[in-house]
Amino acid sequence: MGNLTNRQIVLGITGGIAAYKAAELVRRLGDRGATVHVVMTKAAQQFITPLTLQALSGNPVHTDLLDPAAEAAMGHIELARWADLVLVAPASADFMARLAHGHADDLLTTLCLATSAPIALAPAMNQGMWRDASTQANAALLRSRSIALWGPAEGEQACGDIGPGRMLEAEQLAQHAANSFASRILDGKRVLITAGPTREAIDPVRYISNHSSGKMGFALAQAAADAGAHVTVIAGPVALKTPERIERIDIDSAQQMFDAVLERVDACDIFIAAAAVADYRPAAVADDKIKKQHAAMTLELVRNPDIVASVAQRKPKPFTVGFAAETTQVAEYARDKLERKNLDLIVANDVSQPGIGFNSDDNAVLALWSDGEMHIDARSKTQIARELIELIARQTHLQIA
Numbered sequence: 001m002g003n004l005t006n007r008q009i010v011l012g013i014t015g016g017i018a019a020y021k022a023a024e025l026v027r028r029l030g031d032r033g034a035t036v037h038v039v040m041t042k043a044a045q046q047f048i049t050p051l052t053l054q055a056l057s058g059n060p061v062h063t064d065l066l067d068p069a070a071e072a073a074m075g076h077i078e079l080a081r082w083a084d085l086v087l088v089a090p091a092s093a094d095f096m097a098r099l100a101h102g103h104a105d106d107l108l109t110t111l112c113l114a115t116s117a118p119i120a121l122a123p124a125m126n127q128g129m130w131r132d133a134s135t136q137a138n139a140a141l142l143r144s145r146s147i148a149l150w151g152p153a154e155g156e157q158a159c160g161d162i163g164p165g166r167m168l169e170a171e172q173l174a175q176h177a178a179n180s181f182a183s184r185i186l187d188g189k190r191v192l193i194t195a196g197p198t199r200e201a202i203d204p205v206r207y208i209s210n211h212s213s214g215k216m217g218f219a220l221a222q223a224a225a226d227a228g229a230h231v232t233v234i235a236g237p238v239a240l241k242t243p244e245r246i247e248r249i250d251i252d253s254a255q256q257m258f259d260a261v262l263e264r265v266d267a268c269d270i271f272i273a274a275a276a277v278a279d280y281r282p283a284a285v286a287d288d289k290i291k292k293q294h295a296a297m298t299l300e301l302v303r304n305p306d307i308v309a310s311v312a313q314r315k316p317k318p319f320t321v322g323f324a325a326e327t328t329q330v331a332e333y334a335r336d337k338l339e340r341k342n343l344d345l346i347v348a349n350d351v352s353q354p355g356i357g358f359n360s361d362d363n364a365v366l367a368l369w370s371d372g373e374m375h376i377d378a379r380s381k382t383q384i385a386r387e388l389i390e391l392i393a394r395q396t397h398l399q400i401a
Contacts, residue, residue: 015043
């Protein structure tokens, strides 16, 4: 079964009895990992209700070109930009004619003219209409403009005729959609990432934390999603927007992060521990704010659970990637951590260097594994994340092989 993880598909539905198959198609696309937004013509709504498609897709159904509420949210231009693929199924003879001749008189035709995404049509009509010279001319014109026609199939039709004009079945169309995309290096993989700092409470007002911004972890999440993975980020308190197509779980403390990781780690293929987790927490947390009464205050600290080491000791374990933020002897300390904690790969950086590391948009890292290493010189965390995801994908493939 082809993979559509993180693919964004606009499904257009036009008027015809085959519109009932669109409900199954939404389900099949979703089963393969796609996010689906449905656009319906007025005629399509006579055959199947928007409420049905909304329930199946989990997203609002778009029906009107000039809808102020829709335009304030995801209007036709935003939908056109959002789509990785526009699939019209069923595509009636009337819709094919209007699209072939550049009409923009409803939401669906306007969207098709505005999008730069690939467009595919699943024709569905009476066999006589399909064979008609006008329909064949329109089909040829559409193909000449790189619009794909998937089908039609031959067989018995609702009117009783037998011949070409049946819409392909939902599973066939979902497979065509999957085949229309080039495979990606992490297609279908499940990636769990920790990001940002943790906060270890002293009292209801104060806490122990660090300077981590979470930018590296979130950049890795975006790069993994772009590579086809289903990504979950367990994030400490950070001021970052959640990238599209990524599940986010917010936590505060190291213990909360540990619990969230253990709850999900058995379902993941790759675990990337990019968070800067506090090594220690106060042994006791005051119920009320501690008053400033003395010149000095002593805190008793206890060790927090070691999240990445705990994951790396599991059997079986996911491909486990650790991070090491160091100020001296970066390679030596990172290599020791790699071996001591049974990691598959570790990413180290020198946080004492100005302009990179904590709170910066840039970084420079050293990636180490059992029999190799890779230096990535100073550049944006977005660029570094892409290179690291490519490296992780290569290493996971070698490990499986």
